Every structure is written in C-alpha cells, then in structure tokens.
Amino acid sequence: MDRQDAKVELTSHMKVLRAFAMSLTRNDAAADDLVQDTVLKAWSNLDKFQEGTNMRAWLFTILRNTFYSNRRKAVREVEDATGAIIDAISVKPAHDGRLQLAEFRAALAELPVEQREVLTLVGVLQYSYEEAAEVCGVKVGTIKSRLNRGREALAIKMHLSATDPMEITDAATHAVVAASGGTAA
C-alpha cells in the first residue's frame, strides 16, 4: 500500500481508535500512549496490511493486543486519575435522571475491561457475536456471557431493571426506546 495513502487512511481512523482505547483504559493519558504504540506498530508493519481489507479492524486488533500485552506485563493495574475523580463525583445522587452520562461513565469504568470491550464492540460498533469473538479470540458463548453480564451490571449500577419504568429526559434516547417497542416513564 502506498504509504501516503496509508497515512491518510490511518489518520482518518485516529479519533475512533482513541475512543476505543478510552473504552479499554478509561484514562486519557493511557489511551494516548496506547494509540501512539498502536500507530507506531501499524506504521512499521504496514507491509503486512493487505490493501482493500478493513484498516480500522486491523488497527483495533493491534490496539487491543497491545493493551492486553501491556496489562499482562504490569505488576498491578493502576487506576486512572480521571476515573478516580469520576468515581468521587458519582457517589452524589443524580439530580435530573438516572442516566446522567457522567454517572454512566463511572458505572462503565467499574466493569471488568473484558466486559467493557464487548459492550463497545457489540453495543456501540455493532459487531456481530461472531466478529467480536474473532477479534477477542474467544468463543461466541463467552462474548454473549460478557455482554449480558456487562449490561446487567450496568443496569444494577444505574438502578434499572426490566420491570422498572425508565426515567428518560433525553428526546433522542426516548425515540430510540419508543422505536424498539419499549415504554418510557
């Protein structure tokens, strides 16, 4: 692949790559370092990338491999300053609805990274179970299990349940729920 073309495409994926890094690390500085390592590895191994295939998926795989490799090497996981601040804020009760985004972020940060990863791949990026299983190197059943456990944990943290009427103040969210056949209080 022409290196200038590759650079243009790589640059176009940078923001979503950083967002994926944030979903794994929940830490700005760690996400930046992870993206930097990923870009350097991708750039130096560009000859291994087959033109016409999905560069974003290729970058995502390098990023998650780097993340888990670094994690294995770490003596202990260091919690991020941003997360600590959000955690501190999250102990306050929500004043205008249960699904305040900051509160949701804090709840998300408390999940095991394996669950956050699957929630991001399937819940956000719309990967199929099979695609997520391939990316994560696990069985489809494991993906389903992590997804269900992650959603259930978030529901508990956000005080939601299948029978609990939802407090929704956001019009877009209300529209999504209404379109899916749900009811909103």
Next chain:
Amino acid sequence: MANRPQTQPWETLIDENLKKVFEEDANADLPPQLMDLLDRLDKIPAQMGAPEASSAPHQSQEEAE
C-alpha cells in the same frame, strides 16, 4: 448482521448511553502528542523491528461493520 437477537428496552437504553460515551470520546480533539506523531510518521522507517510485530493481525479479518 449475523446473530444479533432483539434486545429489551432497558438494554437499548444502556447501548444508547454506551454510544453516547463512545461518540463523546470519538468527537474529542486529538491531543498534541498524537498530532505530532502523525506529522512525524513520514520520518519513521518501515520494518523498524517493532517489539510486537506478531501482534499485527492476519489479513482475513472480516469487515467489522
């Protein structure tokens, strides 16, 4: 998309908030260090012996979306 069963309303609500969090991160400006890295890419030679070259995935990865 294969194998994606119907989700319950509260699951949809959670996914919607997951998307908001992700989009908020994806819409943020890149930090200076990453902008600098992109500027410097042309000066970085290929095959410089990245420590985890093996972590680069195979090419048969399916289209993710």
